[in-house]
Amino acid sequence: MPRYDYRCRACGSTFELNRPMAEANAPAVCPTGHDDTVKLLSTVAVTGKAGTAPAPRPSSGGGCCGGGCCG
Numbered sequence: 001m002p003r004y005d006y007r008c009r010a011c012g013s014t015f016e017l018n019r020p021m022a023e024a025n026a027p028a029v030c031p032t033g034h035d036d037t038v039k040l041l042s043t044v045a046v047t048g049k050a051g052t053a054p055a056p057r058p059s060s061g062g063g064c065c066g067g068g069c070c071g
Contacts, residue, residue: 005042010034 001018008015008030015031028037 003042004028005040006030006037007040008032008034009036009038014040 002021002024003016003018004024005014005016006028007013011030011032011034013030013032017028019026025039027035028039029035030037
């Protein structure tokens with residue numbers, strides 16, 4: 001089940017809730033009982049061993065997008 005981060009506007013505390021994705025935007029009550037909360041944007045950390053993906057090959061055009069469009 002996904003974990004969502006919230007911040008209470010009344011007391012400033014941040015807290016996490018495990019809830020189904022269908023309830024991600026449902027109102028949340030902070031642990032101290034305030035109901036004026038906002039859902040925070042969460043970052044996702046992906047860890048693990050690099051698989052069998054080949055290393056990227058340098059482009060022949062150069063630049064950040066293959067050349068031509070970057071000034």
